[in-house]
Amino acid sequence: MRSLSGDLLLQRLGEQPDDKLHKRLYNAIRISILDGSLPPSSRLPASRDLAQELSLSRNTVLTVYEQLLAEGYVYSRQGSGTFVAETVPDSFLSTANYPVGDNGEQRRVELSKRGATLLHHASASPKQWGAFIPGVPDVNAFPHQVFSKIQARISRRPTPQRLTYSNQGGSPELQHALVDYLRVARSVRCSPEQILITEGIHQAIDLVTRMLCNPGDNAWIEEPGYWGIRNILRINDVNICPCEVDEAGMVPAEQAAGTPRLIFVTPSHQYPLGSVMSLARRQRLLALARNAGAWIVEDDYDSEFRFSGQPIPALQGLEADAPVIYIGTFSKTLYPALRLGYVVLPKPLMNEFKIAHAELYRGGHLLIQAALAQFIQEGHYTAHIRRMRLLYAKRRTFLTTLIEQHLGKQALSEFNSNAGLHLILNLPNHADDVAIAAAASTRGVLVRALSRYYMLPNARRGLLMGFACVPEEQMAAAFSVLLECIYSQES
Ligand SMILES: Cc1ncc(COP(=O)(O)O)c(C=O)c1O
Structure with a gap:
């Protein structure tokens, strides 16, 4: 069975325009590190396993790991594997999302320190619509x-x-x-x-x-x-x-x-x-x-x-x-x-x-x-808000019932007030909420990792789930996909 990072990298390999396999893999891993899909300190799969999961030669994977190591994106710990670096070196920030060109040169853009910082911490999601995107209202219900x-x-x-x-x-x-x-x-x-x-x-x-x-x-x-x-x-x-x-x-x-x-x-x-x-x-x-x-x-x-x-x-x-x-x-x-x-x-x-x-x-x-x-x-404004309140309340109840049925009451955060456009699904402290969110996204289900909303260590683990823009008839199927991602991360 493929690991979550294997799933993520497989999808990202397909998105890389280059035809040289090692460059595609290099870009896929680097972009995943820079956008946080592979978070600091997370362990990369062993080279042998990744080669098998992606049907690549082990040498290709080793070459890419060595390049990332030399550039400071990852570090290796004797006997325990390769890990994502805690901080990405400043010199790479300005090239954050620029893939490697044909001649192996990065297409460099000189950004200001401000611009580089902005990109390094960029968090806006490229996907803005679908179950369970948090914070988005039902835009179809607007009285156009x-x-x-x-x-x-x-x-x-x-x-x-x-x-x-x-x-x-x-x-x-x-x-x-x-x-x-x-x-x-x-x-x-x-x-x-x-x-x-x-x-x-x-x-x-x-x-x-x-x-x-x-x-x-x-x-x-x-x-x-x-x-x-x-x-x-x-x-x-x-x-x-x-x-x-x-x-x-x-x-x-x-x-x-x-x-x-x-x-x-x-x-x-x-x-x-x-x-x-x-x-x-x-x-x-x-x-x-x-x-x-x-x-x-x-x-x-x-x-x-x-x-x-x-x-x-x-x-x-x-x-x-x-x-x-x-x-x-x-x-x-x-x-x-x-x-x-x-x-x-x-x-x-x-x-x-x-x-x-x-x-x-x-x-x-x-x-x-x-x-x-x-x-x-x-x-019209207050009438629309009144209508949306009823609609979102029903959707929220539907989602909380699903969560309670499959994961029990404790999976609902004690802070969740009966309000807003999203709720928090609790995960145990050892769960990797970032990896779960990344895996769910590759399968078309959008949630955000709660740990990403913290600046300090010891972040709570959980998922932000938007319910306002998800009709009840779509919720159960999307929720089952999410459950599979949660369970496969645990196993
Ligand atoms: C807490 C909070 N403040 C502000 C915003 C952004 O609002 P606006 O779209 O008006 O920039 C959001 C968007 O999700 C939000 O969650």
């Missing part, structure tokens, strides 16, 4: 007809203001619509001038970091937490301080960790574990931020989807003039490719951030923003 009618109406005779650059923070109609929506749905306190429309939360995090952090400043992030924040902080030379998460949300770091400049939290539904930040923790964090002169960045990415109990109000609205930069997105409520999100800026940051946004990104898309404003004002 209603939206396109509104868009057509608005686009028929557009004013010049809607066809030129946006430098007032976005469409005024959308800013007004959001103030009403956020007050009612999320208990956020703000006026229209405080709203800045961005191309999603990602862009908002980039802007906040660039505008508020100097190199060497400290930013607290949740551990585990959203990977997208880490890379933005890294390339801005911000000192990242991971803070543990428990059932009451982020546990503020000890004083020794350094005074924070930014504190990134997901208080309403911790990403990815799912806990809700307690009132006491919220008050403590607010007091701490005020004393430290820090800003809390509240990422409220999917709070609309809470399937039982009361909605959890935003941290931003807890106190007047709270030191909170609130960010939200339409990626989860509508669809990710819309690339629309918003920042609620504290008044002292309002004008500076709008100018900076216009300087950095040259905002636009005002017609679609105006259409979205009408979509919200005519009630």
Whole structure:
């Protein structure tokens, strides 16, 4: 039987354009190391086994292992095998995804240190649709007809203001619509001038970091937490301080960790574990931020989807003039490719951030923003969210039942609140969740390894499973494939 890394490499061999076997194998292993499919310290199969699994000569495998060894991608331990290096040498980072050419030369591109760091830690998945992709809503359920009618109406005779650059923070109609929506749905306190429309939360995090952090400043992030924040902080030379998460949300770091400049939290539904930040923790964090002169960045990415109990109000609205930069997105409520999100800026940051946004990104898309404003004002937005809440709640129940039936209740994380677009499937501490996710992906099932959301060692093992975009009739088959990958990793 083939090993999981054998399966992965076999698939990647097929993707390599080169006709020389040793180059294809070299590229397949190197790319798997660089993109994390073969994680640091993992053991490569013995050369004899791999040769057999891939139907190659043992010499070919040995030659490739030696090349990777000489270049520092792997190291060997006498008597116990070949292992992936802990850190890939810097000199290779700039060539991360460039395959070897005919003459054996790598097609080198000189990247900046920033660019190389960005690529080295790149985590966005190339596959964005299918069971059980986490965090993706059911984009097929979006009322395209209603939206396109509104868009057509608005686009028929557009004013010049809607066809030129946006430098007032976005469409005024959308800013007004959001103030009403956020007050009612999320208990956020703000006026229209405080709203800045961005191309999603990602862009908002980039802007906040660039505008508020100097190199060497400290930013607290949740551990585990959203990977997208880490890379933005890294390339801005911000000192990242991971803070543990428990059932009451982020546990503020000890004083020794350094005074924070930014504190990134997901208080309403911790990403990815799912806990809700307690009132006491919220008050403590607010007091701490005020004393430290820090800003809390509240990422409220999917709070609309809470399937039982009361909605959890935003941290931003807890106190007047709270030191909170609130960010939200339409990626989860509508669809990710819309690339629309918003920042609620504290008044002292309002004008500076709008100018900076216009300087950095040259905002636009005002017609679609105006259409979205009408979509919200005519009630279609809240109606869509209500419909999706029912749909996702049913899908979540279906998936949790499947998990309980096959793996028992303990396989469901104790943090999973009845909310959001994904849940966490617990795996034992010795399980290799990265290898399971890689094996599942080669068989068309998409999950993400929980350990990848941690920065420090001793990460919990588990899988993030999205249920929102998976119709019940597709779940059982995809789940059986995943079970096979889990069991074959254990054996
Ligand atoms: C916690 C969290 N924040 C932010 C985002 C990104 O949002 P956007 O698509 O608006 O950039 C995601 C996307 O998955 C997320 O999970």
